[in-house]
Amino acid sequence: MESNVAVARLSALAQPNRLAVFRLLVRAGNEGISAGDIARSLNVAANTLSSQLNILSHAGLVTSTRDGRSIIYRAAFHAMADLMVYLVEDCCQGHADICVPISEITDRIACCG
Amino acid sequence: MESNVAVARLSALAQPNRLAVFRLLVRAGNEGISAGDIARSLNVAANTLSSQLNILSHAGLVTSTRDGRSIIYRAAFHAMADLMVYLVEDCCQGHADICVPISEITDRIACCG
């Protein structure tokens, strides 16, 4: 991953509304949520949410498909995975003994286990 | 983790210089790097770097200890782990079959394996 892509994704998530949107979509899984339902859930104006979704979308963190009058948004899990890997890449340069904490991450990411 | 802490950490990383600083410290591991050496490595002014380090530090993503005239900075792996977990928390509400991508994260985070 290139640095500017990572920055775009981190910037997209570094805002209370957008972070809440993303986490809501993570919990919704592949089913996704319509823009209107997201706006109602988080109590934000429709146009404000639209620009937030646009930022998340351009960062590659969410995808959208039209369903009748509504547009369904979904979290892009692979993009999230790429970002996480990038953040701890090449850690410790192979000295496993001084890098125990990272292995704890994998133990704690067990959402569907 | 509270939302505002996550936003602070994501904001801290959502800037090219600071992201580069953090990744440099991740690669350095527990040995850490002095502020001056970071500034030279990344070719940024000392006072600019100082404010960047301050932001990373307040976000809990780096720690510092004085060593003579220098101050050594280190990545805070546990804080990073907490953030990662927060981002994919409660994903899919337990429907493992529709949430394969998250399990791929753990496979790909294997820096010291």
Add this chain to the structure above:
DNA sequence: TCCATATTTCAACGATAGTGGAAATAAACA
């Protein structure tokens, strides 16, 4: 003590982000 090195703090500037009102687009339905 005096000086050099390492780092931080302060103040100010220009640039960018977040929000909301109003209008535009898109689809469904009578």
Add this chain to the structure above:
DNA sequence: TGTTTATTTCCACTATCGTTGAAATATGGA
């Protein structure tokens, strides 16, 4: 076709961020 619902685009305003010069603080050594 005309109307309603869903969402987005455009625009302007305020607030916050990132950078830099200059000064201040802290440590080590002559």
